[in-house]
Amino acid sequence: MNATTDRVPVTILTGFLGAGKTTLVNHILTAQHGKRIAVIENEFGEVGIDQDLVISAEEEIFEMNNGCICCTVRGDLIRILGNLMKRRDKFDYILVETTGLADPGPVAQTFFVDDEVREKTELDGLVTLVDAKHVHRHWGTNEVQEQIAFADVILLNKTDLVTPDELDALEARITGVNAVATVYRTRNSVIEVDRVLNVVGFDLDRAMVTDPRFLEPEYPFEWGGVFTLEPGDYALVMQEGPDPAMKLALLSAPDGLSAAAGTAVRCFSEREPAAAGVVEPGARLWEAALPGGAVRVPVRIDRAGDYALFTEHHPDEFRAELHGPSGVLAAQEAHAYKPDHEHDDAVSSVGITVPGELSEEKLNEWLGGLLQTQGQDIFRMKGVLAVKGDANRFVFQGVHMLFDGRADRPWGGAPRTNKLIFIGRNLDRDKLTEGFRSCLA
Numbered sequence: 408m409n410a411t412t413d414r415v416p417v418t419i420l421t422g423f424l425g426a427g428k429t430t431l432v433n434h435i436l437t438a439q440h441g442k443r444i445a446v447i448e449n450e451f452g453e454v455g456i457d458q459d460l461v462i463s464a465e466e467e468i469f470e471m472n473n474g475c476i477c478c479t480v481r482g483d484l485i486r487i488l489g490n491l492m493k494r495r496d497k498f499d500y501i502l503v504e505t506t507g508l509a510d511p512g513p514v515a516q517t518f519f520v521d522d523e524v525r526e527k528t529e530l531d532g533l534v535t536l537v538d539a540k541h542v543h544r545h546w547g548t549n550e551v552q553e554q555i556a557f558a559d560v561i562l563l564n565k566t567d568l569v570t571p572d573e574l575d576a577l578e579a580r581i582t583g584v585n586a587v588a589t590v591y592r593t594r595n596s597v598i599e600v601d602r603v604l605n606v607v608g609f610d611l612d613r614a615m616v617t618d619p620r621f622l623e624p625e626y627p628f629e630w631g632g633v634f635t636l637e638p639g640d641y642a643l644v645m646q647e648g649p650d651p652a653m654k655l656a657l658l659s660a661p662d663g664l665s666a667a668a669g670t671a672v673r674c675f676s677e678r679e680p681a682a683a684g685v686v687e688p689g690a691r692l693w694e695a696a697l698p699g700g701a702v703r704v705p706v707r708i709d710r711a712g713d714y715a716l717f718t719e720h721h722p723d724e725f726r727a728e729l730h731g732p733s734g735v736l737a738a739q740e741a742h743a744y745k746p747d748h749e750h751d752d753a754v755s756s757v758g759i760t761v762p763g764e765l766s767e768e769k770l771n772e773w774l775g776g777l778l779q780t781q782g783q784d785i786f787r788m789k790g791v792l793a794v795k796g797d798a799n800r801f802v803f804q805g806v807h808m809l810f811d812g813r814a815d816r817p818w819g820g821a822p823r824t825n826k827l828i829f830i831g832r833n834l835d836r837d838k839l840t841e842g843f844r845s846c847l848a
């Protein structure tokens with residue numbers, strides 16, 4: 408706990424895919440420091456694996472899946488932090504491990520723009536792991552640049568894979584982007600815990616210099632408007648536009664648009680929106696399919712009042728209008744929100760889960776062939792596998808062309824199953840799934 412406040416200190420760990428973040432989390436969880444740490448994992452991809460890779464400890468591990476922590480998942484992070492705070496007596500510190508594809512700015516921003524989060528937590532520092540061997544491959548990407556620019560502490564990791572001269576050159580390059588962060592050189596993310604936790608490093612003013620719009624949150628919706636509505640039937644009418652569907656939320660908004668926007672952020676983190684049959688006010692997310700041509704989504708209001716409508720895309724793109732009994736209604740207050748940052752759309756993840764046991768020989772052959780043909784495009788592979796004849800889980804890790812595997816905990820009575828995740832460019836899900844299945848014993 409901090410000396411001056413009882414807000415829980417938070418450290419955000421960033422670093423490109425495979426840089427050594429989970430290795431650092433494991434190191435922190437096993438080191439002797441007397442702190443009880445809650446870990447929040449954000450994964451890119453639909454099959455959660457990181458939780459299996461973090462050593463089991465008494466510490467609590469919360470997992471967020473599905474997309475990028477920096478966009479729609481901000482609501483998820485806020486919700487997880489809220490739940491954590493109900494068990495405030497169980498831990499003294501929070502570690503958030505972001506996906507390697509996250510721009511950390513919006514993650515850090517969550518700790519400043521959400522009132523509830525700000526009251527209870529305090530961002531202590533942002534620690535960035537840099538893969539000394541592979542960082543040059545992704546140096547020009549926004550994610551890597553921002554991860555370095557926002558860092559308070561930078562760990563130049565995997566020092567065993569490069570020469571001292573290469574390390575010096577890389578450190579000089581890093582200092583060119585961020586001259587104030589403290590840089591340490593590490594192998595297997597081993598570092599004294601005091602150098603990464605409780606550094607009291609995060610400086611809002613500096614973050615504002617790095618990104619002048621730092622405190623201007625990104626939203627998972629592009630537009631919001633408040634309408635004063637009487638009880639009755641309305642319709643949201645939309646024409647064909649650039650997207651095949653539109654997510655929306657309709658919330659009672661007695662205190663205006665910006666008060667409702669916080670609730671809307673949480674609604675938009677909902678994984679399974681309801682089909683917009685008849686939309687009614689309430690804290691839920693709806694999705695209207697836009698198959699082409701005009702679409703009319705019925706809206707029912709039972710009580711007179713002010714209601715805020717939030718839409719995933721800007722209404723202009725679909726010529727969207729709210730129709731009432733006497734024609735098209737105008738919003739009395741409206742705002743176009745800063746859209747989410749851009750992602751490299753070609754980068755995706757494929758997660759495969761196959762029950763049963765694998766043949767080690769077939770697996771080696773398949774992976775070998777895969778790396779030969781697609782090695783440039785596969786940034787990251789992670790797997791927890793059940794190999795025939797082996798009583799232990801086999802944990803498999805790949806970063807570009809380098810990969811290693813090791814025996815992990817015994818399966819015991821747990822059903823033997825295999826989880827594998829690929830992150831990279833131009834991945835062919837069907838082909839990868841078929842290949843993985845062909846490795847079954």
Ligand SMILES: Nc1nc2c(ncn2[C@@H]2O[C@H](COP(=O)(O)OP(=O)(O)OP(=O)(O)O)[C@@H](O)[C@H]2O)c(=O)[nH]1
Pocket residue numbers: 422423424425426427428429430431457506507536564565566567568593594595596787804805806811
């Ligand atoms: N040679 C070498 N390998 C390392 C070092 N640190 C980590 N690794 C290996 O690199 C791989 C990736 O490490 P992780 O800790 O899972 O990386 P990560 O940043 O959590 O990866 P993502 O969650 O996919 O972004 C694992 O196989 C680690 O064992 C190091 O200093 N040297």
